[in-house]
Amino acid sequence: MAFINAWLRSCRSSFSSLVEIWCLMFRPWRGAWRTFTAWCNSHLRKAGTQIENIEEDFRDGLKLMLLLEVISGERLAKPERGKMRVHKISNVNKALDFIASKGVKLVSIGAEEIVDGNAKMTLGMIWTIILRFAIQDISVEETSAKEGLLLWCQRKTAPYKNVNIQNFHISWKDGLGFCALIHRHRPELIDYGKLRKDDPMTNLNTAFDVAEKYLDIPKMLDAEDIISTLRPDEKAVMTYVSCYYHAFSGKQKAETAANRICKVLAVNQENEQLMEDYEKLASDLLEWIRRTIPWLENRVPENTMQAMQQKLEDFRDYRRLHKPPKVQEKCQLEINFNTLQTKLRLSNRPAFMPSEGKMVSDISNAWGSLEGAEKGYEEWLLNEIRRLERLDHLAEKFRQKAAIHEAWTQGKEEMLQHRDYETASLSEIKALLKKHEAFESDLAAHQDRVEQIAAIAQELNELDYYDSPSVNARCQRICDQWDALGALTQKRSEALQRTEKLLETIDQLYLEFAKRAAPFNNWMEGAMEDLQDTFIVHTIEEIQGLSTAHEQFKATLPEADKERQAILGIHNEIAKIVQTYHVNMAGTNPYTTINPQEINAKWDKVRQLVPQRDQALIEEHARQQNNERLRRQFANQANVIGPWIQTKMEEIGRISIEMHGTLEDQLTHLRQYEKSIVNYKPKIDQLEGDHQLIQEALIFDNKHTNYTMEHIRVGWEQLLTTIARTINEIENQILTRDAKGISQDQMNEFRASFNHFDRKRTGMMDAEDFKTCLISMGYNLGEAEFSRIMSIVDPNRLGIVTFQAFIDFMSRETADTDTADQVMASFKVLAGDKNYILADELRRELPPDQAEYCIARMAPYTGPDGVPGALDYMSFSTALYGESDL
Numbered sequence: 043m044a045f046i047n048a049w050l051r052s053c054r055s056s057f058s059s060l061v062e063i064w065c066l067m068f069r070p071w072r073g074a075w076r077t078f079t080a081w082c083n084s085h086l087r088k089a090g091t092q093i094e095n096i097e098e099d100f101r102d103g104l105k106l107m108l109l110l111e112v113i114s115g116e117r118l119a120k121p122e123r124g125k126m127r128v129h130k131i132s133n134v135n136k137a138l139d140f141i142a143s144k145g146v147k148l149v150s151i152g153a154e155e156i157v158d159g160n161a162k163m164t165l166g167m168i169w170t171i172i173l174r175f176a177i178q179d180i181s182v183e184e185t186s187a188k189e190g191l192l193l194w195c196q197r198k199t200a201p202y203k204n205v206n207i208q209n210f211h212i213s214w215k216d217g218l219g220f221c222a223l224i225h226r227h228r229p230e231l232i233d234y235g236k237l238r239k240d241d242p243m244t245n246l247n248t249a250f251d252v253a254e255k256y257l258d259i260p261k262m263l264d265a266e267d268i269i270s271t272l273r274p275d276e277k278a279v280m281t282y283v284s285c286y287y288h289a290f291s292g293k294q295k296a297e298t299a300a301n302r303i304c305k306v307l308a309v310n311q312e313n314e315q316l317m318e319d320y321e322k323l324a325s326d327l328l329e330w331i332r333r334t335i336p337w338l339e340n341r342v343p344e345n346t347m348q349a350m351q352q353k354l355e356d357f358r359d360y361r362r363l364h365k366p367p368k369v370q371e372k373c374q375l376e377i378n379f380n381t382l383q384t385k386l387r388l389s390n391r392p393a394f395m396p397s398e399g400k401m402v403s404d405i406s407n408a409w410g411s412l413e414g415a416e417k418g419y420e421e422w423l424l425n426e427i428r429r430l431e432r433l434d435h436l437a438e439k440f441r442q443k444a445a446i447h448e449a450w451t452q453g454k455e456e457m458l459q460h461r462d463y464e465t466a467s468l469s470e471i472k473a474l475l476k477k478h479e480a481f482e483s484d485l486a487a488h489q490d491r492v493e494q495i496a497a498i499a500q501e502l503n504e505l506d507y508y509d510s511p512s513v514n515a516r517c518q519r520i521c522d523q524w525d526a527l528g529a530l531t532q533k534r535s536e537a538l539q540r541t542e543k544l545l546e547t548i549d550q551l552y553l554e555f556a557k558r559a560a561p562f563n564n565w566m567e568g569a570m571e572d573l574q575d576t577f578i579v580h581t582i583e584e585i586q587g588l589s590t591a592h593e594q595f596k597a598t599l600p601e602a603d604k605e606r607q608a609i610l611g612i613h614n615e616i617a618k619i620v621q622t623y624h625v626n627m628a629g630t631n632p633y634t635t636i637n638p639q640e641i642n643a644k645w646d647k648v649r650q651l652v653p654q655r656d657q658a659l660i661e662e663h664a665r666q667q668n669n670e671r672l673r674r675q676f677a678n679q680a681n682v683i684g685p686w687i688q689t690k691m692e693e694i695g696r697i698s699i700e701m702h703g704t705l706e707d708q709l710t711h712l713r714q715y716e717k718s719i720v721n722y723k724p725k726i727d728q729l730e731g732d733h734q735l736i737q738e739a740l741i742f743d744n745k746h747t748n749y750t751m752e753h754i755r756v757g758w759e760q761l762l763t764t765i766a767r768t769i770n771e772i773e774n775q776i777l778t779r780d781a782k783g784i785s786q787d788q789m790n791e792f793r794a795s796f797n798h799f800d801r802k803r804t805g806m807m808d809a810e811d812f813k814t815c816l817i818s819m820g821y822n823l824g825e826a827e828f829s830r831i832m833s834i835v836d837p838n839r840l841g842i843v844t845f846q847a848f849i850d851f852m853s854r855e856t857a858d859t860d861t862a863d864q865v866m867a868s869f870k871v872l873a874g875d876k877n878y879i880l881a882d883e884l885r886r887e888l889p890p891d892q893a894e895y896c897i898a899r900m901a902p903y904t905g906p907d908g909v910p911g912a913l914d915y916m917s918f919s920t921a922l923y924g925e926s927d928l
Contacts, residue, residue, distance in 0.1 A: 077278035078168045080262035084285070085112045096168065097161045103133025106156075110140055113175045130157045138167075146174050169277055177284050191280065194287060195219065198226045204239045210279040215268055217245025220286075224252055227290045231256055242269050259285045299868035299887075306865050307892045309389045310922060316382045317394055323375050324400040330368060331408045334360075338415035341422055345508035347430045354423050358734065372409060373763050376402055377770045384774040387850050388781040391922075393837075417752065424742065431740070433507045435578055440498045444516055446571060447491055451523055457481075458530035473552065473632030475538040478531075480556045480634055485531055487564045492524050555612040556634035562605055563636050566644040569595070573651035580742065582666045589659050596652060606645055613638050669741050676732045677746035683729060684749040687757040690719060694764050695805070704786050705779060709772045716765045726758055771846055778849050792852050795819065796845050806842040862919050869915035878903035878912035 075096060083092040086105065089112050093099035100106045102125075107118050119136045122129035134153035142148060148170065155163035177187040192207065199205040202222040207213045214220065216239050225234040231252050237245055246265035253259040262282040268274045344350045379402050382394050396402075458481075462474065499517040503510050572595075579585045616631075630637060697712065733751040736744075779789055799815040800807050807815065812835070813828055823831075835847040872887045873879040879900075884893040896918065903912035 075165070076264060077262040077275070077281050078165060078172070080260040081172060081281050081285070082109055082168065084258075084260045084262075085109055088112050097159045097164045100134075100164060101157050101159055102130045103135075103137055103153075103156075106137045107133060107140075110137055110171070113171070114140075114144075116140075127157060141167075141170065141174065144174055146170055172277075172281050172284070177280065188280065191284060191287060195223065195283060198223055202226075202234070210276045210283065211274045214279055214283075215274060216242040217247075217249055217265070217268075220249030220253070221245055223283075223286050223290070224249060224257070228256065253286070253289075257286075257289045259289060299871035302868045303865060303872070303896075304888060304892055306389075306922060307888075307895055309385070310391075311892075311895065313382065313385060313389070313391060313394075316378065316385070320375065320378055320382065320394070321397060321400060323371060323378070324396060324405060327368065327371050327375060327405060328400065328408055331412050334364075335412055335415050338412070338419040340419075343426050343506075344430075347427070347434060350423065350427050350430055354427065354737070357420065357423060358737075362730070369759055369762075372405065373766050375405065376763075377766060380767075380770055380774060381777075384777055384846075384850075388778060420752075427740070428742070429505055431578065433502065433505050435576060436498050436502050436505070437507065437509070437513070438576055440495065440502065440513060440517075442571065442574065443491055443495050443498070444520060446567065447488065447495060447520060450488060450567075451520075451527065454481075454527055455523075455530060458527065458534050470632065471538065476553045477556065477633040478535055478538055480553075480560050482531060482535070483557075484560050484564065485527065487561070492520065495520055551612060551616045552631045552633045555609065555616065555631060556636070558605070558609050558612065559634055559636040559641060562602075562609055563641065563644065565602070566641075566648055569648050570644065570651060573648065573655045577662070579662060579666060580669075582663075582670055585659065585663050585666045589663065592655060592659060599649075599652075603645075606641060609641060610638050669739050672732065672736050672739060672741060673744045673746055676729065676736055677744055677749075679725065679729045679732065680747045680749035680751075680754060683725060683754055684747075684757065686722070687754070687761050690761055691757075691764060694761075694768055697768070705772055705776045705789060709769065709776065712765065712769045712772060716769060719761060719765055726754065729754060774846060775849055778846075778853050781853075784853055788852075789849075792849055793845070796848050806844055807848070809836075809841055809843075812843045812848075862922065865922060866916055866919040869919060873915065876907075877905055877916070878908055879915045880909075880911055881913065884913075 079093060079096045082096065086092050086109055089108050091105065091108065093105060104121055107121050111118055118140050121133045121136065131153045134156045138148060138151070138153060148167075151163050151167050151170070156167060173187070177191060188210075192210065195207045199207055199219055199222040202218070202225075204216070205218050205222045207219050218237060218239060221232050221234060221237055225232045232248065237248070243265055246263075246268060250261045250263065250265065254261055259282075262285070263274075263278060344353065379394075379396075386392065386394055462470075496517060499513050502513050507513065577588060579588065694715075697715070703711075730751070775789070778784070779786075784792075795815055795818070796807065799811040799818075801811060809832060812832075813823060816823055816828075816831070831851065832843075835843045835851050869879060870876075872883055874883075881893075881897050884896050887893075888896065896915075897913065899921075900913040900915060900918045903914040905912075905914075
């Protein structure tokens with residue numbers, strides 16, 4: 043027997059040798075007879091028949107051909123239906139020819155022996171069929187069929203005590219080996235802990251009964267024969283054990299197929315959820331932009347400074363509270379979109395195409411419109427505030443000048459219309475004439491004020507002052523009155539000149555007083571007007587100019603005081619003359635209404651207004667100094683933060699191109715870099731606070747820096763978006779590497795190749811550089827092939843290849859992924875090789891949620907071999923890889 047075993051091992055690679063050995067050594071034994079009969083019936087039952095006597099029932103060749111068709115799944119030649127010997131030999135020859143076509147060399151087995159019922163040849167033929175169709179395909183770690191089956195049994199039973207499988211005869215006598223195989227794969231069927239090694243009959247019958255009842259493996263062995271035989275038949279045991287192998291290996295294939303389908307469905311469900319999340323986030327962001335832009339485009343001005351200040355405060359709240367979360371949502375939306383597209387590429391799904399109007403470019407365009415409206419709204423607010431400030435100043439100035447003019451004109455028309463010259467004496471006439479000349483001088487002096495009033499009213503109209511109608515009405519009354527005064531003055535002058543020849547007496551002193559008092563009085567009124575005039579300045583230089591002018595004015599006061607004393611001296615001289623010569627003077631100076639008391643009162647008023655003006659200039663100077671301090675404080679920070687943001691942008695650009703180490707190291711480095719950038723946020727907030735103080739102080743320019751808060755905000759937002767986008771690119775590269783099974787060395791090699799041919803260091807290759815890179819990596823490219831590759835890596839036809847597109851292409855070239863055919867084949871395994879699948883089969887093999895997912899999306903099967911409730915898994919598998927929306 044040792045010699046025979048050695049001979050078997052030397053010849054195990056050849057089926058013909060095994061058959062020859064079997065034919066030479068075979069000794070009929072009822073155990074093998076029963077085993078082979080049960081094995082044949084286990085397959086013939088699928089065709090609705092069976093055999094009773096293995097040497098008799100195969101003699102006509104019909105059931106032999108049927109057996110081969112069932113176990114091979116192929117159709118044999120049409121059998122002969124005659125009862126004659128020649129018909130039987132023809133059928134058996136067809137069966138033997140089919141066996142030979144499968145690479146089995148039959149030695150000493152002819153159709154005549156089978157037809158004649160030769161038991162030895164019939165059993166040898168059946169053993170040949172078992173070897174070819176049940177055992178040959180068994181291979182574990184490149185071993186032969188027999189050794190592979192033995193190795194499979196040893197591995198499956200290794201954890202079980204009292205089981206030591208070394209062969210296919212005595213190792214199975216106690217029955218524990220069969221029970222261990224069943225328990226290993228179906229532990230619920232056997233309570234292995236209750237089995238005893240000293241009770242082989244119970245062990246064997248338990249295994250045979252359970253296998254027949256639950257595993258559809260017929261009883262091919264007899265427990266009594268195995269126990270009573272010193273050495274059970276090896277072929278019978280091998281045949282029976284091979285049924286265990288095929289029963290359990292089929293379950294393993296089903297589990298593998300179910301796992302593959304679960305994996306594909308999980309990816310599809312996750313991608314659909316990401317698509318729904320993107321659509322919702324994009325819709326919400328676009329709706330917010332749609333509501334916000336009309337508010338920013340509203341340019342309806344307010345009439346008061348307080349109302350415009352409230353608008354500015356509302357705008358600051360929008361900048362500080364409402365916009366920052368939307369900036370984060372926009373950045374997160376772009377990151378989610380890139381991650382989704384990467385996952386779709388990795389799972390061989392079509393690229394995600396958002397709904398119309400919700401593309402990333404659409405959102406970017408809408409965001410650009412929002413920022414454009416925002417910038418225009420801020421500029422409009424500041425211009426409106428400047429306009430209202432200017433209007434308030436002009437309106438106050440108009441009221442002051444109009445009030446002074448109206449006070450001056452009061453009673454002038456009645457005076458000009460008075461006909462006192464008709465009954466006056468000569469001296470009175472001359473006095474009236476001189477008085478009238480003084481009035482004309484005074485009237486000419488007031489011409490500038492009237493013109494200023496008209497100019498201010500015109501400017502208020504041009505600046506769209508809300509109370510323009512009342513201003514225009516008042517200005518028109520002043521102008522009409524001025525014209526009337528001019529006409530009356532001319533008329534009275536002509537009347538006095540007509541009577542001048544009659545009246546030649548005049549008091550020269552009165553005349554001189556009137557002539558000097560009138561301009562001095564006008565000068566004092568102008569001085570009072572200037573000292574009470576409000577002023578608006580925006581710089582230290584402007585307030586210093588006003589202070590200088592005020593000091594110059596104060597320097598003229600001594601000379602003015604001398605003039606005042608001189609005028610008062612004339613009046614004193616008149617009084618002295620009247621008193622000395624007892625002149626009968628009725629009333630006051632006939633040439634002027636100005637009297638010494640009025641001059642002194644106005645002079646005291648001027649002296650009182652000078653220190654008030656000093657205090658106002660000092661306070662304004664202090665305010666401008668504080669404004670200058672705010673300008674310098676903002677500029678000092680902006681001149682540091684602006685270059686810092688630019689430097690960080692350049693550093694991120696270099697990092698994204700010249701990355702070293704593993705992707706995880708790069709990701710860690712970038713996140714630390716992002717953290718350092720986020721930690722800089724308090725300085726941005728501090729600068730925002732300084733900017734708010736500047737705006738509250740109504741400071742509109744800053745010569746100490748070229749950076750505005752808008753520049754800093756845009757730069758900061760771009761910096762945060764750039765670092766987030768760079769981190770997302772590395773995360774997508776990690777997803778690509780892990781999903782495609784790319785090693786770190788391969789990833790480094792891809793990066794090195796990309797950087798080498800990225801000659802401009804922009805993080806992108808143009809078409810020529812990319813083609814050179816592919817040639818250097820061994821690609822033999824024609825124009826058509828290169829155009830095909832470019833359509834993959836550059837679908838938008840921009841003429842550039844990004845590193846992510848390069849990685850996707852190279853991973854596609856080096857890694858294997860799930861395909862529609864693989865998923866279809868997996869469903870076919872679950873369906874038991876049918877062209878359709880039932881809902882119960884899906885629920886049995888898949889997790890509940892994924893089984894219901896498939897049932898809800900699979901179309902009814904319409905093939906001719908379908909049954910009620912059949913589902914079409916083929917079109918479903920194709921749709922998984924053809925359209926993102928099932």
